[in-house]
Amino acid sequence: MxxxxxxxxxxxxxxxxxxxxxxxxxxxxxxxxxxxxxxxxxxxxxxxxxxxxxxxxxxxxxxxxxxxxGFIDAHVHYPQTAIIASWGKRLIDWLNTYTFPEEMRFSDPEYSAEVARCFFDLSLSHGTTTVASFCTIHPESVNAFFAEAKRRNLCAVGGKTCMDRNAPDGLRDNVQSAYDDSKRLLERWHGDDRLIYAITPRFSPTSTREQLEALGALWSEYPECPMQTHLSEQTDEVAWVAELFPEARDYLDTYEAAGLLGAGGLYGHAIHLADRERQRLLEAGGALVHCPTSNTFIGSGLFDMDGLTREDQIVGLATDTGGGSSFSMLRTMAAAYEVAQLRGRPLHPSELIWLATAGSARALRLGDRIxxxxxxxxxxxxxxxxxxxxxxxxxxxxxxxxxxxxxxxxxxxxxxxxxxxxxxxxxxxx
The missing domain is CATH 2.30.40.10 (Urease, subunit C, domain 1)
Known part of the structure; x- marks a missing residue:
């Protein structure tokens, strides 16, 4: 023994x-x-x-x-490692100026592998042992992420980001390829050692109703997998969603109507939520992921930590690399404290440590393991x-x-x- x-x-x-x-x-x-x-x-x-x-x-x-x-970072974009701390843009401009051009490079397996190595080196150096990451639309980016995590024996969550509109040529898939690629990658990587596949529509503005529905159908086939996306990060984003989905009751309804609301759902940011959205998230058991350095860096708003935790919403914590401005969960905890102070409710150190460990594990449905x-x-x-x-x-x-x-x-x-x-x-x- x-x-x-x-x-x-x-x-x-x-x-x-x-x-x-x-x-x-x-x-x-x-x-x-x-x-x-x-x-x-x-x-x-x-x-x-x-x-x-x-x-x-x-x-x-x-x-x-x-x-x-070990710290658990519940929402990152490993392909944005190289563009962290890029100057001065709102969300949509930031995506078009920095994110999308960088993500185009991840069709190259060697570049994907290089960035994955750098990302995990940086995360581990700051004490982070588990991440949930968006990859790019390229299967190569997913393979590189999981291969590097497996080499290090890490518990890691990731998935192919799906987009079939409002993105540049070379960064769009389609309804069928999003489903097929995601299913093939899921069957390859999910459950391999400590690896967990997440079905990953980027957010409603970059997916048609049909693509969201296809990914909802895939999630219904594999409910043991998490599903990760973005929700109500900025007010102009919320207004854009209302224009793109005039039939929807609110932003969350664009996911709910497609079968993308439920336990195991990870909804990044979740700042500007309507009362109905909060109630449905609570009923469905979805997890909200607070990204405080990103929310202040890109000017998104102040997450309602006090109100949401009083409701017993499931809440995790994340750096949101590279919209977030640090790989460090310590810096992220500090930013969460500062955001909460601006909303009039200081967080106790025990709450901050819980968010970065047990709270994020709960959000990822891994609270019985890490x-x-x-x-x-x-x-x-x-x-x-x-x-x-x-x-x-x-x-x-x-x-x-x-x-x-x-x-x-x-x-x-x-x-x-x-x-x-x-x-x-x-x-x-x-």
């Missing part, structure tokens, strides 16, 4: 959702640890008890560093130095509890705070 490895440090895990139960739903052990055996967490507890119970385990002592579940430190869970972990820079260290030194010690790293931390990243228990940093 594998004697395993005992990691010792501070740990935080969850018994519930801190948005609903308060900060006490997050449990902190200043002298804690966990045991990894065969790529999974086999025990969690005090360091003293684990040393006694697992005397043959290799011990790695991280001292005062904090051991957390996103927490519990026996039986995959050993995807991040170890953080809570004094990684002089500015952070001097503030953390004055902390009266773990939340005061952690919050400066959330607000000011970057990849220098990431001491170790584990994927199935193995160090994943270069």
């Amino acid at each position: 594998d004697a395993g490895e005992l990691l010792i440090g501070q740990i935080i895990n969850f018994s519930g959702n801190p948005f609903l139960e308060g900060p006490h739903a997050a449990h902190h052990d200043a002298s804690g640890g966990l045991v990894i055996q065969n790529g999974r967490i086999s025990a969690v507890g005090s360091a003293e008890d684990l040393r006694r119970d697992f005397p043959r385990a290799k011990v790695t002592d991280f001292g005062n560093d904090l051991i957390l579940p 996103g927490d430190l519990k026996p039986g869970y995959d050993a995807d972990l991040v170890v953080m130095d809570l004094a990684s820079t002089p500015a952070i260290a001097q503030r953390a030194a004055r902390a009266k509890d773990i939340w005061e010690a952690l919050f400066p790293t959330i607000m000011m931390g970057d990849d220098r705070a990431i001491r170790d990243v584990r994927v199935l228990g193995q160090t994943a940093l270069c």
